[in-house]
Amino acid sequence: MDERxxxxxxxxxVDLAADLAPRAAEFDRDERLPxxxxxxxxxxxxxxxxxxxxxxxxxxxxxxxxELTEVVGKACxxxxxxxxxxxxxxxxxxxxxxxxRIKEKYLPDLARGRRIACFALSEPGSGSDAGSETGEMSTTxxxxxxxxxLDGHKTWISFAGMADVLxxxxxDGGVGSAxxxxxxxxxxxxxxxxxxxxxxxxxxxxxxxxxVEVPAENLVSGIGAGFAxxxxxxxxHGRYSIAWAGVxxxxxxxxxxxxxxxxxxxxxxxxxxxxxxxxxxxxAVTDVSAARELCRRAGRLRGKRSPEAIAATNIAKYFxxxxxxxxxxxxxxxxxxxxxxxxxxxxxxxxxxxxxxxxEGTSQVQQTLIADFGLTEFSKKDWVGxx
Amino acid sequence: xxxxxxxxxxxxxxxxxxxxxDYIEANTSALGAGELRDDDDIFDKGFVTSIFAMQxxxxxxxxxxxxxxxxxxxxxxxxxxxxxxxxxxxxxxxxSG
Ligand SMILES: Cc1cc2nc3c(=O)[nH]c(=O)nc-3n(C[C@H](O)[C@H](O)[C@H](O)COP(=O)(O)OP(=O)(O)OC[C@H]3O[C@@H](n4cnc5c(N)ncnc54)[C@H](O)[C@@H]3O)c2cc1C
Numbered sequence: 001m002d003e004r005x006x007x008x009x010x011x012x013x014v015d016l017a018a019d020l021a022p023r024a025a026e027f028d029r030d031e032r033l034p035x036x037x038x039x040x041x042x043x044x045x046x047x048x049x050x051x052x053x054x055x056x057x058x059x060x061x062x063x064x065x066x067e068l069t070e071v072v073g074k075a076c077x078x079x080x081x082x083x084x085x086x087x088x089x090x091x092x093x094x095x096x097x098x099x100x101r102i103k104e105k106y107l108p109d110l111a112r113g114r115r116i117a118c119f120a121l122s123e124p125g126s127g128s129d130a131g132s133e134t135g136e137m138s139t140t141x142x143x144x145x146x147x148x149x150l151d152g153h154k155t156w157i158s159f160a161g162m163a164d165v166l167x168x169x170x171x172d173g174g175v176g177s178a179x180x181x182x183x184x185x186x187x188x189x190x191x192x193x194x195x196x197x198x199x200x201x202x203x204x205x206x207x208x209x210x211x212v213e214v215p216a217e218n219l220v221s222g223i224g225a226g227f228a229x230x231x232x233x234x235x236x237h238g239r240y241s242i243a244w245a246g247v248x249x250x251x252x253x254x255x256x257x258x259x260x261x262x263x264x265x266x267x268x269x270x271x272x273x274x275x276x277x278x279x280x281x282x283x284a285v286t287d288v289s290a291a292r293e294l295c296r297r298a299g300r301l302r303g304k305r306s307p308e309a310i311a312a313t314n315i316a317k318y319f320x321x322x323x324x325x326x327x328x329x330x331x332x333x334x335x336x337x338x339x340x341x342x343x344x345x346x347x348x349x350x351x352x353x354x355x356x357x358x359x360e361g362t363s364q365v366q367q368t369l370i371a372d373f374g375l376t377e378f379s380k381k382d383w384v385g386x387x
Numbered sequence: 388x389x390x391x392x393x394x395x396x397x398x399x400x401x402x403x404x405x406x407x408x409d410y411i412e413a414n415t416s417a418l419g420a421g422e423l424r425d426d427d428d429i430f431d432k433g434f435v436t437s438i439f440a441m442q443x444x445x446x447x448x449x450x451x452x453x454x455x456x457x458x459x460x461x462x463x464x465x466x467x468x469x470x471x472x473x474x475x476x477x478x479x480x481x482x483s484g
Binding site: 097098099131221222223224225227228229232233236305306307309310369372375376379380 | 413414415416417418436437438440441442444445446448449457458459460461462463465
């Protein structure tokens, strides 16, 4: 399998990242990713990164996508969030799980970034339990002639503020289904949300759906596929993206930490020569390497379409988001007062890292899934390792 | 229950019933759900959670070299060994390509 991004694509990504990195603080402050950045991502082909070439995408392997996500995510978390939401959660899911009709109608535009998509699962009363039997998802659909009528309220929807298309999960008495809703369908109202801790430039919004009539052909997969197959599939892609986003933030923080420790003097010596500071550096170096390897393992299993890729992705997401938080927190520590000030990137990385422990399934949700996997896999005491 | 001469046996390659049973048993929660019967609803009875449906889908597609079409993707079709065997038989009977 192709593990590395082809040289020209890597160069394109590095150039784009070099352009984004110095502007990330401004996007964060303004709470707005400019349209022109979305256009740059589209022109580079990155918005169709994992979409097969036949639908206008780059057809990257999971490992190549990981490398791209790390490069972009190191420069700007909100731009990386576009890759997570538009490309992984929506486009890649449609490529895997939608009818030819939907693919023809939406995929080439999504792959080329001519239309932007977002993923609408969460609601004010439905978060970690979205899709579970005890969950209280309130967005409903009812069949009416050759349409489905959607009513409900979604929240925390990244990029809903600029999206043209929404992948909406709704329920009919517990039977979950997924629909593609166009932003300009009558009854769709988008209410921007300001004041987020991180992903501040990611055009966060609430979405209210009032009697939105969606043509039957916009049903993604079958009736009843919404939670088990569409939402879970989307989260499977999204978690992989977030796992690499964690590596990206941790790597950016590590570089910041080391560069600062190598130039700041206290007590007549570089702070990097103090063993207590060195401990933070050593732990960060070790953690970042481990997180990247877990992401690569998940990537290889995904590339082979192995059923084990699901657990491997959850493990990578959990570990890598935790590492991002720890390393970014230690980076703030190493930078001292400067770490607490927006003139340096440490405080932004610290905020962005925390988000990764919450989205695409919180750390507690991942722990529950991983424990379940552990009990199944390792309780039998005759485990000798997989080849 | 399974009898020889059923469509599953008629198709060369992996035995669907045995393979699906083994796979569920290997992935059944260690916290226990009792003995698996072919007509048990594996989600209702707590053998596996609905997240496992995606893994079952990957297993079925990989093992039997079939593509499960969209209109088959609902939990009912994956809810018991019996129903999955039926589904595999149906899909194997359709010439691919
Ligand atoms: C920046 C950002 C972007 C987002 N983008 C999107 C998006 O694009 N689309 C979308 O649909 N959603 C999005 N979300 C929503 C996100 O997916 C949810 O916030 C997340 O799933 C958690 O749900 P919740 O906020 O309702 O928290 P809750 O589910 O209420 O959880 C609160 C706390 O309880 C814990 N908890 C809950 N259940 C359990 C349990 N069974 N065991 C142990 N602990 C538990 C949680 O881990 C957490 O610590 C976004 C959120 C943020 C912050």
